[in-house]
Amino acid sequence: MNAILLDGVTLRLGGRIVLDRISLEIADAEFVGVLGPNGAGKTTLMRAILGLLPLAAGRIAVHGQPVRRGNRLIGYMPQVRATTALRLSGHAFVAAAVEGDRWGLPRLDRAGRLAVDEALELVGARALARRPMVELSGGERQRLLLAQSLLGRPRLLLLDEPLISLDPHRQGEVVRLVRRLQRELGIAVLFSAHELNPLLGALDRVLYLGGGRASLGSVDEVITAPVLSRLYGAPIEVVRAGGRIFVMSGGQDMERDAHRHDHAGTRAGFGA
Ligand SMILES: Nc1ncnc2c1ncn2[C@@H]1O[C@H](COP(=O)(O)OP(=O)(O)OP(=O)(O)O)[C@@H](O)[C@H]1O
């Protein structure tokens, strides 16, 4: 059975169509990188799969079931992440997400404690459990966020920009960790990112969004001048060098530019 099925899905936000009649299927143990410029709809798509957004048209199924809020089959790492929990220990931070309550501090029963320990173990963060979040590096915090998303043994992980603000070395560690978990647990992962290169070698397929449309396939099928020119609505060149791939427009690296805008805290309009 598919992990995700989209059938003619249209998503509209603030009167604007973000994704237009998208149909695709993602297998139940597949690592899919979700790429596309700022505003392409990566976060919106994840929110729709979580049942947080009404569909303007079409249908989405997760493991054969219609989308619904609070679906325990899905683990989610949102793009906007809270920093208010910095005084908590790593263990308390993960525990705060048990029962879907990210902010309260529940008194965990034995099953809850076991679930937290299991999630910490999966991401190799047992040693971080007692330390306060404020002391941890970005990569270590990212591991705890990943542990949160693994609580309840989801069959599908939606990870929205887990690489943001990590240096290339930490980015590589996060990608390898997610790939290992995805394989060991036999689950599906949607992993959004601004740059393809950190994901090369880990992903099974890439889902590229742009201009309301989507293209899903292998890197060789999707990361091509014709496909990306259609999604960007502008002439795109794809340059391969040193095992890396660059998506260029008029001599500018589109993915790097998107990344820089993100760090600056501004949002580039689509195609800007
Ligand atoms: N609540 C909202 N109301 C109106 N428009 C919205 C709302 N949320 C998002 N949008 C718009 O929907 C479009 C898609 O946004 P989305 O956050 O899904 O893009 P994204 O691909 O995740 O971008 P980024 O790479 O910057 O994270 C953007 O144009 C955004 O401005």
Ligand SMILES: [Mg+2]
């Ligand atoms: Mg986003």
